[in-house]
Amino acid sequence: MTSRVVLDPTSEKKLTSRELLARPSTIVGQTIGLLDISKARGDVFLNQLESRLTNAGAKVLRFRKPTFAKPAPVDLRHEIATKCTLVIEALAD
Amino acid sequence: MTASQNPLRDGWTLIVKRECATCVMIVPVIARLARELPSLTVYTQDDPKFPEGVDAVNDLDLAASWHADIETVPTLIFRQNGVETARTAGWVRKEWRELTDIADLGSELPEFRPGCGSMSVDPDVVDKLRVRFGGEVLHARRIDIAAAEDEFEALFARGFTDGLPVVPPTPERVMRMLAGTTRAPQEVVAVAPPDLVELTVEKIAINAVMAGCLPEYLPWVIAAIEAVCTDEFNMHGVLATTMPVGPVIVCNGPGTRAIGMNSGVNVLGQGNRANLTIGRALQLTIRNVGGGRPGEVDRAAHGNPGKLSFCFAEDEVGSPFSSLSVSRGFDASQNTVTVFTGEGPRCVVDQLAREPEHLAQTLASCLRTVHHPKLPFAFDAMLILGPEHARVFAQANWGRERVLQEINDRLQMPGNEIVRGAGGMAEGVQEAFKDATLPKFRPGGLLLVHAGGPAGLFSAIVGGWVNGAPGSDPVTRLVTA
Numbered sequence: 001m002t003s004r005v006v007l008d009p010t011s012e013k014k015l016t017s018r019e020l021l022a023r024p025s026t027i028v029g030q031t032i033g034l035l036d037i038s039k040a041r042g043d044v045f046l047n048q049l050e051s052r053l054t055n056a057g058a059k060v061l062r063f064r065k066p067t068f069a070k071p072a073p074v075d076l077r078h079e080i081a082t083k084c085t086l087v088i089e090a091l092a093d
Numbered sequence: 094m095t096a097s098q099n100p101l102r103d104g105w106t107l108i109v110k111r112e113c114a115t116c117v118m119i120v121p122v123i124a125r126l127a128r129e130l131p132s133l134t135v136y137t138q139d140d141p142k143f144p145e146g147v148d149a150v151n152d153l154d155l156a157a158s159w160h161a162d163i164e165t166v167p168t169l170i171f172r173q174n175g176v177e178t179a180r181t182a183g184w185v186r187k188e189w190r191e192l193t194d195i196a197d198l199g200s201e202l203p204e205f206r207p208g209c210g211s212m213s214v215d216p217d218v219v220d221k222l223r224v225r226f227g228g229e230v231l232h233a234r235r236i237d238i239a240a241a242e243d244e245f246e247a248l249f250a251r252g253f254t255d256g257l258p259v260v261p262p263t264p265e266r267v268m269r270m271l272a273g274t275t276r277a278p279q280e281v282v283a284v285a286p287p288d289l290v291e292l293t294v295e296k297i298a299i300n301a302v303m304a305g306c307l308p309e310y311l312p313w314v315i316a317a318i319e320a321v322c323t324d325e326f327n328m329h330g331v332l333a334t335t336m337p338v339g340p341v342i343v344c345n346g347p348g349t350r351a352i353g354m355n356s357g358v359n360v361l362g363q364g365n366r367a368n369l370t371i372g373r374a375l376q377l378t379i380r381n382v383g384g385g386r387p388g389e390v391d392r393a394a395h396g397n398p399g400k401l402s403f404c405f406a407e408d409e410v411g412s413p414f415s416s417l418s419v420s421r422g423f424d425a426s427q428n429t430v431t432v433f434t435g436e437g438p439r440c441v442v443d444q445l446a447r448e449p450e451h452l453a454q455t456l457a458s459c460l461r462t463v464h465h466p467k468l469p470f471a472f473d474a475m476l477i478l479g480p481e482h483a484r485v486f487a488q489a490n491w492g493r494e495r496v497l498q499e500i501n502d503r504l505q506m507p508g509n510e511i512v513r514g515a516g517g518m519a520e521g522v523q524e525a526f527k528d529a530t531l532p533k534f535r536p537g538g539l540l541l542v543h544a545g546g547p548a549g550l551f552s553a554i555v556g557g558w559v560n561g562a563p564g565s566d567p568v569t570r571l572v573t574a
Contacts, residue, residue: 004237004238004240004244004261004263005235005236005237005238005263005264006235006236006238006244006247006248006261006262006263007231007233007234007235007236007262007263007264007267007299008233008234008235008236008299009233009253009262009296009299009300009303009377009381009382010253010381010382010384011285011288011290011296011381011382011383011384012233012234013288013290038563066563067330067562067563067564068563069327069330069333069334069559069563069564069565070324070327070329070330070563071287071329
């Protein structure tokens with residue numbers, strides 16, 4: 001009996017894993033980025049979140065994707081990464 | 094040995110096999126050529142002792158036959174300065190005499206006797222030869238499946254399938270698939286979402302094998318993948334959306350008939366290999382190479398069965414209208430794929446309309462319900478007009494543009510009917526639009542295709558997705574060999 005061979009149909013990419021930063025003990029003084037993905041009424045939710053985070057002592061920066069249907073442009077991702085110390089990432093719908 | 098390493102030397106070469114009656118018949122000719130043509134090399138495919146009296150080179154591994162592209166034995170070849178300048182196959186006395194300049198060659202033989210198939214093109218061995226002599230073009234990782242392992246279960250277990258069994262993509266099958274295109278295996282066709290992976294012809298061919306494609310379908314699969322991996326089509330968004338849509342592929346051109354696609358009875362259903370496997374190959378490629386899997390980036394709330402495969406040909410031969418591809422700027426003689434982001438099809442029944450206006454009204458009424466009868470403009474749709482419905486328009490001399498215009502004219506929606514709350518439904522447009530008139534479809538947002546069986550006064554509607562720059566636009570691409 002011999003083994004059979006098939007060809008790998010995937011990208012064969014190896015995922016790079018990066019160490020997460022330590023969780024901050026407080027959000028006071030942190031700059032938190034909130035990304036509006038442009039879905040209807042997402043701004044209503046994010047306004048509430050901004051108000052609560054600001055009251056808790058964080059500085060909030062707001063960002064907006066041109067359309068919810070496509071990934072955030074690379075320049076926007078870079079801006080968020082350089083301006084914020086914390087990012088809240090969540091899925092809509 | 095690689096494909097570029099042709100072992101044939103300058104001078105005369107003859108390739109024969111004992112199993113071939115024509116080769117046996119010309120043994121006296123071979124003996125004479127061996128005497129009169131000092132450069133002659135005879136290769137024998139099946140018996141090193143044949144032909145007797147000639148010091149034949151053993152080609153049992155068929156390397157010389159493969160690289161010299163021999164289809165028939167006997168084949169006589171002349172090469173000069175590394176280039177083949179003459180070739181004749183089978184026994185055609187006149188040709189052999191002219192080629193060798195031996196005026197009375199084979200006087201005792203008949204004028205003509207066809208040759209036999211070369212062992213290098215025997216269907217039972219050709220796939221193995223293709224891998225042995227050309228397999229270095231394959232770069233994909235090789236996965237060993239144990240002898241005791243069920244190969245179909247092994248592919249399920251590795252997460253390579255869409256939930257149905259796939260054809261195991263052995264090197265032999267992938268090499269055979271690659272013969273369906275002139276493009277190099279390592280050519281990058283597109284960048285596949287969502288992982289933004291450079292997608293090679295080889296990876297597409299592997300997934301096309303798994304989908305069940307024939308090699309002649311591969312150019313169609315490649316064109317469809319090129320079309321969906323564009324910013325306009327936005328395959329990433331089509332995957333990620335919670336709506337039940339996927340790529341719908343409409344194929345146009347004479348090539349659809351050449352590869353046996355279905356544009357008629359049960360056109361959107363099961364039973365036709367080309368229709369089903371071309372669409373499936375696209376989806377498997379996005380899944381396996383791009384990384385777009387249900388429950389991961391694919392977030393559809395419901396999905397639809399067409400996400401396994403949704404691909405069909407337009408019935409151009411029986412159509413009273415110009416085709417979809419012609420309406421999108423291509424020539425009727427060109428082979429194209431048009432990709433559209435669509436949900437599953439729904440049926441429109443109107444068995445009574447004999448006047449085109451009545452049928453247009455029916456179609457408009459049904460099209461209005463796409464996604465929600467109170468939502469204008471945001472979603473495109475594809476109308477697949479059945480032949481019996483198309484005939485109602487054709488008898489009134491309505492062409493493609495007239496049909497679309499008449500339907501769109503009947504889809505102008507008064508704002509007061511579609512504002513939020515109207516008709517007892519919360520869904521709708523903002524109050525500010527109550528005095529406006531809004532079209533159901535944006536200009537060009539309704540696509541018309543002619544397809545389906547000859548009997549049945551029905552058509553089909555395929556609802557779209559968020560249209561335009563924020564979402565997806567239909568894309569048409571040429572199919573090239």
